[in-house]
Amino acid sequence: MSLFGDLLAPRYLVWLLQGFGITLALSAAVCLAGTVLGLAACCLREVGGPAARRAVAGFIGLVRNTPLLVQLFVWYFAVAALLPSGLTGWLNTPHTLDLGFGALHWPAYETLAGFVGLTLYAAAYIAEEGRAGINGVRPAQREAALALGLTPIQAFRHIVLPQALRIAWLPIVGQYLNTIKNTSLTMTIGLAELSYASRQVETETFKTFQAFGIATLLYIGAVALVEAGGQALARRAAPAGSRA
Amino acid sequence: MNRAVITDNLGYLLVGAWPDGPVGGLALTLILSGLSGLASAALGLILGIGLAMSAGAARRALVLGLGFFRAIPIVMLIFWSYFLLPILFGVSVPEIGTVVTALALVGGAYLAYGVAAGIESIGRGQWEAGLALGFGRWQVLRTIVLPQALRAMAPSFVNQWTALIKDTSLAYVIGVPELSFVAAQVNNRAMVYPAEIFLFIGAVYGALCLTLDRLAAALAQGARRAPRLSRATPA
Amino acid sequence: MRKLFAFAVATLLSVGAAQADRLDDIKKDGVLRVASFDSNPPFGSVDPATKQITGLDVDFAQAIADKIGVKLEVRPTNPANRIPLLTSGKVDLVLANFTITEERAKQLDFSIPYFASGQQFLAKKGTLSSPDQLNGLRIGADKGTTNEIVLRRDFPKAMVVAFDDTPFAFTALRNGNVQAITQDGPKLVGLLAKVPDRQNYEIPAFSISNDYIGVGIPKGETRLRDLVNETLRELEKSGKAATIYDRWFGPNTEQPLPRLFRIGEHD
Numbered sequence: 204m205s206l207f208g209d210l211l212a213p214r215y216l217v218w219l220l221q222g223f224g225i226t227l228a229l230s231a232a233v234c235l236a237g238t239v240l241g242l243a244a245c246c247l248r249e250v251g252g253p254a255a256r257r258a259v260a261g262f263i264g265l266v267r268n269t270p271l272l273v274q275l276f277v278w279y280f281a282v283a284a285l286l287p288s289g290l291t292g293w294l295n296t297p298h299t300l301d302l303g304f305g306a307l308h309w310p311a312y313e314t315l316a317g318f319v320g321l322t323l324y325a326a327a328y329i330a331e332e333g334r335a336g337i338n339g340v341r342p343a344q345r346e347a348a349l350a351l352g353l354t355p356i357q358a359f360r361h362i363v364l365p366q367a368l369r370i371a372w373l374p375i376v377g378q379y380l381n382t383i384k385n386t387s388l389t390m391t392i393g394l395a396e397l398s399y400a401s402r403q404v405e406t407e408t409f410k411t412f413q414a415f416g417i418a419t420l421l422y423i424g425a426v427a428l429v430e431a432g433g434q435a436l437a438r439r440a441a442p443a444g445s446r447a
Numbered sequence: 448m449n450r451a452v453i454t455d456n457l458g459y460l461l462v463g464a465w466p467d468g469p470v471g472g473l474a475l476t477l478i479l480s481g482l483s484g485l486a487s488a489a490l491g492l493i494l495g496i497g498l499a500m501s502a503g504a505a506r507r508a509l510v511l512g513l514g515f516f517r518a519i520p521i522v523m524l525i526f527w528s529y530f531l532l533p534i535l536f537g538v539s540v541p542e543i544g545t546v547v548t549a550l551a552l553v554g555g556a557y558l559a560y561g562v563a564a565g566i567e568s569i570g571r572g573q574w575e576a577g578l579a580l581g582f583g584r585w586q587v588l589r590t591i592v593l594p595q596a597l598r599a600m601a602p603s604f605v606n607q608w609t610a611l612i613k614d615t616s617l618a619y620v621i622g623v624p625e626l627s628f629v630a631a632q633v634n635n636r637a638m639v640y641p642a643e644i645f646l647f648i649g650a651v652y653g654a655l656c657l658t659l660d661r662l663a664a665a666l667a668q669g670a671r672r673a674p675r676l677s678r679a680t681p682a
Numbered sequence: 683m684r685k686l687f688a689f690a691v692a693t694l695l696s697v698g699a700a701q702a703d704r705l706d707d708i709k710k711d712g713v714l715r716v717a718s719f720d721s722n723p724p725f726g727s728v729d730p731a732t733k734q735i736t737g738l739d740v741d742f743a744q745a746i747a748d749k750i751g752v753k754l755e756v757r758p759t760n761p762a763n764r765i766p767l768l769t770s771g772k773v774d775l776v777l778a779n780f781t782i783t784e785e786r787a788k789q790l791d792f793s794i795p796y797f798a799s800g801q802q803f804l805a806k807k808g809t810l811s812s813p814d815q816l817n818g819l820r821i822g823a824d825k826g827t828t829n830e831i832v833l834r835r836d837f838p839k840a841m842v843v844a845f846d847d848t849p850f851a852f853t854a855l856r857n858g859n860v861q862a863i864t865q866d867g868p869k870l871v872g873l874l875a876k877v878p879d880r881q882n883y884e885i886p887a888f889s890i891s892n893d894y895i896g897v898g899i900p901k902g903e904t905r906l907r908d909l910v911n912e913t914l915r916e917l918e919k920s921g922k923a924a925t926i927y928d929r930w931f932g933p934n935t936e937q938p939l940p941r942l943f944r945i946g947e948h949d
Contacts, residue, residue, distance in 0.1 A: 268660060269613070272619060274649070277649060279859075280854075283858070283859060391845075405826075411769070415526055422519060422523065423515065459728075463733070467733055539771050636727060638856075639853075639877065
């Protein structure tokens with residue numbers, strides 16, 4: 204039985220779990236930064252001037268219409284080649300920020316490139332989900348707020364946005380799930396996340412089936428948990444009247 | 448910027464080794480996305496109807512199966528179907544078949560929910576009217592509900608195609624010579640022009656997907672206008 | 683549950699195992715499918731003029747196909763996909779600068795070696811001169827290579843960053859993301875020959891392993907293996923192996939390297 208053979212030795216399981224840890228940490232950082240950036244872009248598009256709107260729309264169109272793999276190649280291989288060499292050098296040197304209770308380490312360039320690429324990608328999609336949410340709020344709501352004497356920005360901030368976020372929440376969770384899956388592409392730029400770890404375990408043990416099998420289960424588990432969590436939050440946040 | 452690295456390799460980036468060898472590059476990207484687009488549309492339609500019309504254990508099994516294909520990273524699915532299915536079942540699917548199958552399964556799983564939602568969005572009144580006329584459930588679906596639902600869903604089929612064009616770049620991991628893979632080959636040969644090459648193919652993908660995006664938007668407008676038109680025209 | 687699954691798989695495998703001899707299949711199909719590198723001159727790379735994969739490995743593959751009397755079909759591979767391509771039956775042979783190791787020999791069979799090399803490094807001039815410096819450096823390697831495994835085992839403090847193929851690792855080196863890259867010496871020599879600003883780089887004169895390169899053959903295909911070995915020995919005897927070598931590493935090439943290894947010296 205060359206397929207299963209013995210179970211993976213503990214040290215390879217540790218590799219896979221370390222890779223999974225990086226996948227989770229990267230996903231969490233990307234979801235957080237992507238949400239902030241995406242919602243900021245979305246708001247800018249609603250209340251900003253024409254130039255800002257065009258810039259946001261252009262950014263979103265560009266990011267959403269090119270493959271993430273190509274974007275990661277651009278961030279890792281191309282941007283580093285285009286930046287002035289002094290800056291690349293600085294980005295590549297390890298910097299440590301001592302916080303007293305612990306030190307913050309500057310991430311390796313592949314982590315940085317992966318984070319930036321994934322965050323912009325997630326932000327572009329989240330911005331669109333946010334916009335769909337805003338479009339889902341009935342215009343009468345905004346008109347009523349304006350009639351009550353709120354400024355357009357106040358009406359947006361207090362009336363439209365909270366409802367829009369409630370509508371957009373589940374689609375945004377969908378983007379979080381995509382982010383978890385998308386982190387697998389960073390293995391092509393040398394980031395040691397779960398897919399990378401599974402290929403490394405395969406290289407050393409040749410237990411292809413187990414290496415990919417465990418990685419697949421971990422991905423599915425993470426995606427299922429986040430989805431369930433997102434839905435639970437949505438149920439709790441739903442206004443009392445709308446509860447089924 | 449070195450423009451020669453693009454112009455010298457333009458033919459290879461567009462059609463691969465063709466006509467002296469297999470089709471590759473942008474042409475293969477279009478073929479892969481076209482085939483998987485059709486397959487995922489068919490699959491999404493069947494599974495979506497199944498989702499909307501089934502209940503109980505059958506529905507739960509379907510939801511679980513669809514959930515698997517929505518949860519697995521496409522890269523992993525491609526590894527599974529390319530390297531592990533042959534070991535498991537002794538059947539060897541060629542690279543292109545592997546990619547089309549993997550993308551169609553994922554695309555179909557996403558579309559299925561869109562189709563089911565489209566069917567469910569057609570008002571209860573229409574269902575009841577159809578049933579009252581003595582039609583069977585499937586007859587109502589086929590003659591009344593589906594034509595309307597499909598028209599409303601046309602944009603999401605096109606959007607799915609855009610997503611598939613981007614996803615075909617993942618065929619890179621098993622050496623299928625689509626646009627991203629041949630670009631990587633050219634990059635590996637030229638070695639010092641990654642910016643030129645990857646920005647160029649980014650622009651190619653962008654132009655392609657933006658065009659489809661516009662098409663989807665136009666279709667969406669058409670779909671919104673269509674019911675009003677049909678009401679305006681005397682029967 | 684796992685037992686049940688394992689049983690199902692075992693049943694399926696026993697069905698798959700009852701296959702005809704691979705050599706007969708190759709003859710029947712009239713095609714020998716070989717995995718070779720597409721981005722690693724002079725072992726295998728896409729010729730810009732013909733758009734076909736050419737190189738030292740491809741020449742040896744062609745000789746084997748000629749011996750069987752069938753057409754050669756070359757499939758591109760990166761280092762990491764070599765073993766899965768072979769074990770999943772996607773290709774009949776792997777000729778892709780494939781280092782013979784005991785571990786790999788449990789999964790597949792190897793021919794006698796047809797090439798020899800050692801694991802070396804490529805770095806910007808002045809960064810690396812001896813193996814002791816490796817611990818503590820960020821070093822680019824290729825996924826799925828013995829280089830990656832040896833480096834991690836023997837220099838545990840070196841930070842290994844693994845890429846899909848050597849040129850990607852080189853781009854990372856050029857951008858300063860890693861301080862050195864590791865590969866078999868001849869492959870690095872071949873790579874450096876293609877780099878426009880090669881005067882900035884060097885291959886320090888030390889190696890951390892001796893590698894023999896062989897043809898990867900599916901496990902248990904004895905007739906196919908015997909035929910490959912016979913072909914390789916004949917190529918050496920007739921002088922064709924030397925001709926192939928000179929075509930890619932001879933004095934008139936971009937990467938001249940003296941031929942020290944003869945096929946059959948090390949079985």
